[in-house]
Amino acid sequence: MRKHLCISLRLAAVLAASGVVDASRAEGPDLAGPAFETLTTAGPGPSGRITLLAVDRIEISPAESPPRAFATTELVHLSREAATSTGEGAYVVLPEGDRVVRALVGSATDAKVEVQALALGKASMPLDAVLGLVLNPPSDPDAFDLLVRRLRTEARTSEVVWLANGDRVAGSFLGMDDRVVRLQVQGAARELARDGVTAVGFDPALVSYPKPAGPYLEIGMLDGSRLGLVEVKLERGRVSGATRFGVRIDVPLADVVRVAPRTPTVAYLSELPVEAKSYVPYFDLVRPFQADASVEDRPLLLNGKTYDRGIGTSSRTLLAFKIQPGDLRFQATVGVDERAGALGSVVFRVLTDGKVRYASPSLTYRDAPVAVDVDLEGVKHLILATEFGERGDVRDLADWVEARIIRRP
Structure with missing residues (x-):
């Protein structure tokens, strides 16, 4: 009990220093704000300060060019590099x-x-x-x-x-x-x-956690928290909104590291049904694919960065998805999970209606993650293939990070 009390007291001090229990944090906001990188459904967008934030529209102000407004249906996410940690508590x-x-x-x-x-x-x-x-x-x-x-x-x-x-x-x-x-x-x-x-x-x-009826924003925080928000607005350097469970929040924009609009134009494969799957292991060990985790059931980790969404597979795995009318593109970042170590070696392939549309070289965890973007117009089926690299399937921890379908608005 004494240990628990000491940890609680230390954490209370940290929270006070962070502004959770001290209203003075709200005074004198940093109006300049941090710079965010923008990823649109068409590719990388401008970097700059967020000057308007709402569930249907976000405005970015680059340092040396006029502000640019985006409908949230045009965006995958906005993010910035910042060290996050769960810490104590x-x-x-x-x-x-x-x-x-x-x-x-x-x-x-x-x-x-x-x-x-x-x-x-x-x-x-x-x-x-x-x-x-x-x-x-x-x-x-x-x-x-x-x-x-x-x-x-x-x-x-x-x-x-x-x-x-x-x-x-x-x-x-x-x-x-x-x-x-x-x-x-x-x-x-x-x-x-x-x-x-x-x-x-x-x-x-x-458990009851209904999705909002319309678009909403997932807000990632410096401390590692993530919450879905509606009724979002940005005023005087602070972000406010209502969570999916009805509690209102008000935090400094400086504490936000990621904004991901959830609209019908971006559909993550980890949330969609798999129409068919096939496993052909090099030896006898079958490792089923995992949604939003590596094949070892750990957080997806590429090049020192963890990701919330994606699909974890191992060689040789085939996953088939049915494509709907209005589906425009398949996008993902692929790479070998950092926990694979030196032995992991994987080839990633994307097929549409039986035709190979993308094939990576043999990748290891030392290789930089690769962005994949494949046209889906007129396609009926999408297949993600994780193939053997240079050393069988030893430590073949393959991550399809943020694998998504871009749909017509």
Whole structure:
């Protein structure tokens, strides 16, 4: 308990310094703002300051040219290079890749949980929007990644509590305070010491995280948080909006590192059904493809940068997708995951209706990621092929980062 209290006090000091608990952060905003790089549906766009931000329109002001406005249907994302880290604190796992990190998680009932973080300030979050809470994150990065992925993808029919000693307890979540987590287990109430609880996973069948009816913006933060926002506006260097779970936020633009419009013109393959798949391993080990993760179920990692979206495969894998009327282009960034090490070697191929439209050389993790852009007009089927490189399929961790279809507005 003393260790937990010390961590909480240190984190509170960090949050205060970041402006979460100190309203003085709102005074004297940096009107110049950081510069963002723009990726449009047609390719790289201008770099500059964001001077207008809304769910349907974004304006960029380059340093030496007039401002340029884009409809969000023209954009894939805006981003800037900045070091992000989860750091100390709890981790709130939300559906579809959203999350709140470096958080102070307070008390909870079976309906809501109190959270304080850079991305939210102080907020009461509806519990039915939450997939999981990592209350005491593992210090080992591999163990942490595995735990978060499990909270996101594991099929659970009840709440599950992961304990620090490796045990799991299944039951119905009743609530928690700063001392205990309360569950109903086989009809009896049970209290678990909170400082011995690593994480709580909630029943996915009870989670409600509806998509907004119209376009919205995914906002990535310096601390690693990501939230989908509607009713977005930019005023005096601050971004405000309403989250998908109904809590309003107000943060400095200087704390934003990525803006990804979610409109009908950009469809990520990791969110679309796979019409057919085929695995032909070099030996006997079949490694199924993973959505929004590497084939080893870790975050996608190319050239030192992690990505939220994409498809992880291994040689030899074929994935077929049905193309719809109005689908214009297939785009992705491909490369060998950095965790593959020196042995991984992969060839990426893109086929449309049986014809090869793109083929990479044999790539390793040392090679720079490659941008792929293939015309889909008149096409019925798209096939992504991960082929053997120079050394069989040893450590062939192939990442199709941000694999997407560009559709007609």
